[in-house]
Amino acid sequence: MSLLVVGSMAFDSVKTPFGAVEEALGGSALYFSLSAGFFNDVSLVAVVGEDFPESEITFLNSRNVDTRGLQRTAGKTFRWKGEYTYELNEAHTLATHLNVFETFSPEIPEPYRNSDYVFLGNIDPELQLRVLRQVNQPKLVGLDTMNFWIERKRDRLLDVLKHVDILTINDGEARQLTGEVNLVKAAREIRDYGPRILIIKRGEYGVLMFNGSDIFAAPAYPLETVFDPTGAGDSFGGGLMGYLSNVGNLDDETLRRAIVFGSVMASYNVEDFSMNRLRSLTYREIEKRFKLFKALTHFEDL
């Protein structure tokens, strides 16, 4: 199945207790597509400024990412500056410069409009809706969002969610969206908004998937070296959607494997700053860690 992602491309300046990077490559669409590219071809729709290096676009192309939908606009690329304390679960935003993102309106190129699987990365719900208007009845729509949009654009977000099959969201955001503290109850309510599959991301504690009456829990891989959590959620989304679109069905076993592949991608991504670890990653390493996840969670049934 073909896979389309719309999201942000950015230069991130990030400080963690383990180091810092200035103006390193980032953004939801970039992490997503680099991660998904290990499993399937990805069509990318996003915007960059004149300062975005052509060599990085060539690099993405070499990793199964079709960049014909990448707009290059006069001005500077979106910039984000953030910091993490030892509690690596939450980013503290220090500065956001929208730059070319301020006037971005996603244009889906004709050849992408029949994409089977569409992932709406974490951007303004207005833009997510605009994307949906341009695609022809995709087989599956995934969406990621964040507290910022839940606070400011709740109604528009609820409009998009009506058309979403898989929502990925973190636990604090699930509670914020519903006003319900208990996650099982919050999950039921969110699925009443539209998404039949809800994946709740819990950082170092892993993920919970709710799908019909089925619940699946996957831990995060216990790592000794977590340098930078930036992009963990997007790498997860890329692994998830990349695998799902490659297999082309949504049975329970496929979904569970897709979540583990997503978790593998996130676990590698946090091992270094920016996309550095994903750059050097091989599919053999992905398979190796998938098997470690199996060893991490396996026990004999009664």
Add this chain to the structure above:
Amino acid sequence: MSLLVVGSMAFDSVKTPFGAVEEALGGSALYFSLSAGFFNDVSLVAVVGEDFPESEITFLNSRNVDTRGLQRTAGKTFRWKGEYTYELNEAHTLATHLNVFETFSPEIPEPYRNSDYVFLGNIDPELQLRVLRQVNQPKLVGLDTMNFWIERKRDRLLDVLKHVDILTINDGEARQLTGEVNLVKAAREIRDYGPRILIIKRGEYGVLMFNGSDIFAAPAYPLETVFDPTGAGDSFGGGLMGYLSNVGNLDDETLRRAIVFGSVMASYNVEDFSMNRLRSLTYREIEKRFKLFKALTHFEDL
């Protein structure tokens, strides 16, 4: 294998967002032994005051708990008063009345001194050491502790840990004990103190076990009705040690199953106040939820 537990018996007054109980039965040894009694006979060493109802002791006896080591002393039973907010992971202590616990010195009755498996519940490390001096080379020693003892009796705690095989502790305490934020590193350091098996409890996020180079992650069961987290850790310990002592070996598969049984017991315990849920629980229900844990975590390997 025979199983001995030493810990506290208490009357707890607990308030959670879902209700409150006054002077309900509690204490680490009580939760532990009621939970372990589903898997094996348990010998209990603890102290109660004159106000402790004889009928509850008879009840424990009916649940495979041998109470010959239970001291009954002039005065009142230990009392604890605490509160939980919506963040059910952490108890806020409002009052502690040691009462008969103030002068308690555990006396291990002669027939218990050859116990194979010994569990030192969450009490003063001085008392835990006194217990160890009275038992004859047990095959396995388990220990639970808390931030209160790490702060006040760190050196004595480190003395006990030298003799401990399995330590159960929560994630905040593991960090507090070692000064190391990364759990994988903290786990390695703690195992240098003595325990070869470390089980880190993470409340609603489940547990992590470190054993040699092996790591096992078990989620907590996602529950819609969590009324009272009091005793969750002790019920976990009871299921863990009850199952381990019943099987009598420590191979990796047995340990993993023991952790799942512990998680099952904790998940039932929090569904009602005090020990109410454990009172009505049946072994058939335990098996049923064990299978739900399997369904919750299973995925096909590559």
